[in-house]
Amino acid sequence: MVTVASNTKPKVIVVGGGLAGLMTTIQIAEAGVPVDLFSFVPVKRSHSVCAQGGINGAVNTKGEGDSPYEHLDDTIYGGDFLANQSPVKHMCDHAPGIINLLDRMGVMFNRTGEGLLDFRRFGGTQYHRTAYAGATTGQQLLYALDEQTRRHEVEGKVVKHEFWEFLGIVKDDDGACKGIIAQDLRTMMIQEFRADAVVLATGGPGIIYNRSTNSVMNTGTAASAVYQQGAKYANGEFIQVHPTAIPGMDKLRLMSESARGEGGRVWVPRTPGDKRRGEAIPEAERFYFLEEKYPAYGNLVPRDIATREIFAMCVDEKMGVFGENQVYLDLTHLDKKQIDIKLGGILEIYEKFIGEDPRTTPMRIFPAVHYSMGGLWVDFVKDNTSGGLVVGDPRNQMTNIMGLYAVGECEYQYHGANRLGANSLLSCLTAGQMTGPGVATYVKHLPKSVDDLPASLFEREKKVRQVQYEKLAASVGTENPYKLHEELGDVMTANVTVVRYNDRLKATDAKIQELQERVERVSIADNSSWTNQLIPFTRQLKNMLHLSRAVTLGALARDESRGAHYKPDFPKRDDARFLKSTIAEWTSDGPKLSYEDVDTSLIKPRLRNYAAEKNESETAAPEAESVKEKLVVSTNTSHGTNGANGKESFGTGLTGATRQEMQIAAGADANGSGDQLSTRPPEARRDSPYSLGAKEEIRIADDNWLTGANDAADADPAKASNPVSVEGEKLVSTR
Amino acid sequence: MSDQKTIVLKIKRRADQESPAYWEEFEIPYRPAMNVISCLMEIRKNPVTRDGKATSAPVWEMNCLENVCGSCTMLMNGKVGQSCATLVDNLTQPISLEPMSKFPTIKDLAVDRSRMFANLKKIRAWIPIDGTYDLGPGPRIAERDRQEAYEFARCMTCGSCLEACPQVSEHSNFIGPAAIGQVRLFNSHPTGAMTKEERLEAISGADGVTSCGNAQNCVKACPKQIPLTEAIAEMNRDVTLYKFKQFFRGK
Ligand SMILES: Cc1cc2nc3c(=O)[nH]c(=O)nc-3n(C[C@H](O)[C@H](O)[C@H](O)COP(=O)(O)OP(=O)(O)OC[C@H]3O[C@@H](n4cnc5c(N)ncnc54)[C@H](O)[C@@H]3O)c2cc1C
Ligand code: SF4
Ligand code: FES
Numbered sequence: 001m002v003t004v005a006s007n008t009k010p011k012v013i014v015v016g017g018g019l020a021g022l023m024t025t026i027q028i029a030e031a032g033v034p035v036d037l038f039s040f041v042p043v044k045r046s047h048s049v050c051a052q053g054g055i056n057g058a059v060n061t062k063g064e065g066d067s068p069y070e071h072l073d074d075t076i077y078g079g080d081f082l083a084n085q086s087p088v089k090h091m092c093d094h095a096p097g098i099i100n101l102l103d104r105m106g107v108m109f110n111r112t113g114e115g116l117l118d119f120r121r122f123g124g125t126q127y128h129r130t131a132y133a134g135a136t137t138g139q140q141l142l143y144a145l146d147e148q149t150r151r152h153e154v155e156g157k158v159v160k161h162e163f164w165e166f167l168g169i170v171k172d173d174d175g176a177c178k179g180i181i182a183q184d185l186r187t188m189m190i191q192e193f194r195a196d197a198v199v200l201a202t203g204g205p206g207i208i209y210n211r212s213t214n215s216v217m218n219t220g221t222a223a224s225a226v227y228q229q230g231a232k233y234a235n236g237e238f239i240q241v242h243p244t245a246i247p248g249m250d251k252l253r254l255m256s257e258s259a260r261g262e263g264g265r266v267w268v269p270r271t272p273g274d275k276r277r278g279e280a281i282p283e284a285e286r287f288y289f290l291e292e293k294y295p296a297y298g299n300l301v302p303r304d305i306a307t308r309e310i311f312a313m314c315v316d317e318k319m320g321v322f323g324e325n326q327v328y329l330d331l332t333h334l335d336k337k338q339i340d341i342k343l344g345g346i347l348e349i350y351e352k353f354i355g356e357d358p359r360t361t362p363m364r365i366f367p368a369v370h371y372s373m374g375g376l377w378v379d380f381v382k383d384n385t386s387g388g389l390v391v392g393d394p395r396n397q398m399t400n401i402m403g404l405y406a407v408g409e410c411e412y413q414y415h416g417a418n419r420l421g422a423n424s425l426l427s428c429l430t431a432g433q434m435t436g437p438g439v440a441t442y443v444k445h446l447p448k449s450v451d452d453l454p455a456s457l458f459e460r461e462k463k464v465r466q467v468q469y470e471k472l473a474a475s476v477g478t479e480n481p482y483k484l485h486e487e488l489g490d491v492m493t494a495n496v497t498v499v500r501y502n503d504r505l506k507a508t509d510a511k512i513q514e515l516q517e518r519v520e521r522v523s524i525a526d527n528s529s530w531t532n533q534l535i536p537f538t539r540q541l542k543n544m545l546h547l548s549r550a551v552t553l554g555a556l557a558r559d560e561s562r563g564a565h566y567k568p569d570f571p572k573r574d575d576a577r578f579l580k581s582t583i584a585e586w587t588s589d590g591p592k593l594s595y596e597d598v599d600t601s602l603i604k605p606r607l608r609n610y611a612a613e614k615n616e617s618e619t620a621a622p623e624a625e626s627v628k629e630k631l632v633v634s635t636n637t638s639h640g641t642n643g644a645n646g647k648e649s650f651g652t653g654l655t656g657a658t659r660q661e662m663q664i665a666a667g668a669d670a671n672g673s674g675d676q677l678s679t680r681p682p683e684a685r686r687d688s689p690y691s692l693g694a695k696e697e698i699r700i701a702d703d704n705w706l707t708g709a710n711d712a713a714d715a716d717p718a719k720a721s722n723p724v725s726v727e728g729e730k731l732v733s734t735r
Numbered sequence: 736m737s738d739q740k741t742i743v744l745k746i747k748r749r750a751d752q753e754s755p756a757y758w759e760e761f762e763i764p765y766r767p768a769m770n771v772i773s774c775l776m777e778i779r780k781n782p783v784t785r786d787g788k789a790t791s792a793p794v795w796e797m798n799c800l801e802n803v804c805g806s807c808t809m810l811m812n813g814k815v816g817q818s819c820a821t822l823v824d825n826l827t828q829p830i831s832l833e834p835m836s837k838f839p840t841i842k843d844l845a846v847d848r849s850r851m852f853a854n855l856k857k858i859r860a861w862i863p864i865d866g867t868y869d870l871g872p873g874p875r876i877a878e879r880d881r882q883e884a885y886e887f888a889r890c891m892t893c894g895s896c897l898e899a900c901p902q903v904s905e906h907s908n909f910i911g912p913a914a915i916g917q918v919r920l921f922n923s924h925p926t927g928a929m930t931k932e933e934r935l936e937a938i939s940g941a942d943g944v945t946s947c948g949n950a951q952n953c954v955k956a957c958p959k960q961i962p963l964t965e966a967i968a969e970m971n972r973d974v975t976l977y978k979f980k981q982f983f984r985g986k
Pocket of ligand 3: 796797798799800801802803804805806807808817818819820
């Protein structure tokens with residue numbers, strides 16, 4: 001261990017100015033290391049601004065006995081046990097501190113009568129754990145961090161490069177990351193930037209689905225670029241489809257889970273196709289299907305479950321409002337003044353875009369692609385005393401490329417197979433808070449400064465990017481990149497969202513490869529050298545296609561149902577085979593998949609059943625083999641083991657864990673596979689809606705709603721011509 | 736208007752700040768509930784003018800598409816607003832799209848708003864916390880005060896209020912309503928109030944709050960209904976008081 005700082009002039013690059021990037025930037029600046037901060041847009045306009053509902057933290061101000069342990073358990077259980085548990089524990093333990101910090105930064109969180117922070121309920125928990133600022137929490141949080149960053153900027157510790165696009169990293173001869181190549185999106189100049197470490201905080205890839213709840217910049221292009229440079233991409237197939245959004249040609253706008261947290265109820269008329277307006281339908285003729293099927297959690301079941309239920313209600317049962325793919329999200333019974341204070345932001349969006357008043361008319365909503373649980377693989381170093389992480393260790397959040405870090409939605413670490421609402425803002429911030437000091441330690445202890453490296457290293461990489469750009473600028477052909485993007489979005493939405501079938505996943509992969517060929521023939525009608533938007537978009541599209549393959553093939557290979565990943569042909573969770581993270585590595589022949597054990601050292605995997613109270617439902621324990629595996633914390637890392645001190649016993653303070661284990665032991669059962677109730681409720685599964693015959697209808701439904709497209713031909717497996725690589729499947733069977 | 740089968744748009748184009756502006760007309764199929772941005776997205780999929788001439792896709796800024804990031808502000812039929820939140824059904828055709836006039840044009844509909852961000856530095860628009868280490872919760876705030884402050888905290892630096900303000904022009908350095916609203920926000924926070932003089936000082940000069948001509952356009956233009964005129968009046972009072980105190984302190 002090096003103890004004396006040897007690099008006297010360290011510097012760091014952070015790419016991305018959403019919550020994760022700004023928190024990391026502030027922490028590094030505070031540690032006295034200068035930061036160059038890159039972003040497509042002024043950081044104040046980053047996608048985090050969209051977050052509505054709130055941020056979780058077990059501050060326990062409502063006398064409910066909430067605790068970080070309950071938060072941990074809810075998160076792990078909600079994520080169907082796919083998340084590594086030590087990082088999640090770190091996140092939950094640090095949540096109250098983060099909320100306090102935001103409070104000190106001046107975030108205008110809603111208050112109680114005593115002037116304390118107010119908390120509301122969110123999905124997948126029975127506690128009031130979510131701090132919020134109206135229904136624009138992300139905006140308020142982002143602004144607070146933007147302000148603190150500006151302060152560091154004024155003090156000269158941070159230099160912003162806004163309207164710049166990150167194109168790729170520069171590696172030294174040992175493969176360590178030593179800088180980036182980026183392009184000024186106004187002058188179109190491509191330039192190299194040196195850094196002792198680079199942090200990517202570039203957000204999620206929702207735009208590979210074209211229309212989603214995401215901002216248009218969320219193309220995942222940066223993550224894809226480094227994936228193609230050797231960074232591992234993990235759990236790509238876990239894409240969250242949010243149950244409640246409103247359709248639009250350009251975007252599917254979210255109606256936050258906080259609407260249900262504040263008492264909103266989801267229902268359909270009991271009579272299919274009922275022509276009356278929602279407010280005219282009497283109580284007795286309404287089917288509150290979530291409340292009936294899931295008495296313990298009701299409308300606040302986790303998102304994967306709510307989405308599948310709404311989907312089934314509309315597509316299979318044909319119970320959608322006015323016979324269409326939509327259900328009611330009803331706030332009309334709530335106190336109008338209170339919901340204005342607590343949900344104003346989303347009420348405004350609904351009014352503006354739909355033209356109806358949600359205070360008096362039930363909203364009509366349907367699921368939409370929302371969030372990626374998967375992302376760049378990152379390391380963690382477990383603290384065997386706390387069960388959390390070793391704070392300050394430079395390996396936390398480092399990708400498999402030395403010196404390249406990832407934080408925020410672009411990495412995979414905290415949400416397993418399904419993210420709980422209001423946990424993302426939290427994971428962005430706790431990870432940023434932890435990564436800052438780790439990065440500072442890393443760069444200060446490097447044996448030499450990046451400035452000592454030869455210029456040729458950077459020149460070479462810059463040349464590669466310049467040639468790429470010039471080649472694109474000269475492209476002649478008949479394809480329009482925006483149209484190709486639409487085709488990608490349509491096929492991804494139709495086949496790689498709520499319900500997944502292997503034949504359609506194969507067809508999707510074939511379609512993506514077809515698009516990869518066609519994108520080589522785009523017509524670049526505009527090759528102006530000032531503020532050109534077309535060429536960068538085309539470059540991003542290429543990156544989206546690479547990432548889409550990782551998502552699709554990850555889904556193809558995972559023959560089970562877990563969290564957001566649901567295959568009717570494999571309806572159970574299969575812990576014996578798939579209690580593992582999918583790891584995709586880029587090769588020129590497509591993604592190469594492998595699997596890594598999940599750290600389940602704190603809470604033993606058990607069945608999910610949201611019809612019952614959480615702790616009453618533990619009826620299954622993992623198979624003996626899995627129990628053994630869970631004790632081995634993910635060790636396949638490039639920098640040694642995660643179990644830092646080699647000891648795997650965890651601290652004695654974990655009364656919660658002990659309690660859980662005892663309950664599991666009491667209800668032990670040899671069946672290690674997942675809970676069917678959680679993936680499909682028995683009633684809805686009854687007439688096998690997802691049989692082959694029903695697929696056609698599902699797709700049409702998708703096309704009308706999730707994508708808004710009219711032509712489903714591209715999604716038809718019968719039309720697929722390209723051969724499909726099933727490398728993933730092979731790899732599965734070899735373990 | 737919804738029986739029309741197409742939408743006609745006139746877009747003001749300009750290669751950069753130095754080049755002359757010109758207009759191009761486009762015609763696209765009508766679909767229900769379209770916003771202005773979905774028209775622009777339609778055009779970029781097939782950038783051909785109404786008279787069949789192939790052209791380049793217009794350049795504009797956007798990100799959130801739900802009226803919360805402030806990127807997509809432009810003039811639509813001469814009125815400033817967010818193109819993502821403006822529905823075609825509420826506009827008469829042909830719909831004219833122009834960049835905001837009070838900021839330098841970058842290209843087509845995209846403008847340079849860096850002046851607004853520079854102003855946020857000038858007024859020290861942040862809470863001066865000691866550091867990010869754990870110091871427990873922030874100060875207690877009454878919910879009523881919180882609600883008032885929250886209104887100002889929603890400013891997305893979109894520029895609409897500056898565009899609407901007759902006192903703002905390329906040649907005047909009036910700091911504008913948005914920044915004054917932010918002074919009001921930070922000065923009302925219990926911690927921010929500890930350094931309120933710094934912010935008052937920043938808006939006490941000739942380009943500060945006294946430049947307001949009281950046209951009251953800003954408050955009508957603000958998409959977030961921020962009570963800007965109230966803030967201006969309040970800050971005017973506070974600045975006067977501050978200067979008064981300075982005077983008696985002999986500064
Ligand atoms: C509508 C909506 C509501 C949500 N509500 C909630 C909520 O209530 N609670 C919750 O916990 N989560 C919520 N989420 C999820 C949460 O908002 C996101 O997961 C989170 O904000 C992601 O933050 P981030 O910092 O990782 O990235 P982002 O905020 O997406 O920022 C990415 C940054 O990277 C930059 N960037 C990306 N690529 C490049 C490149 N190539 N070059 C240069 N810069 C680049 C961008 O400019 C941007 O600054 C919501 C999401 C949506 C879509
Ligand atoms: S005050 Fe209103 S109009 Fe002005 S920049 Fe802020 S949000 Fe826009
Ligand atoms: S795109 Fe964000 S305000 Fe319109």
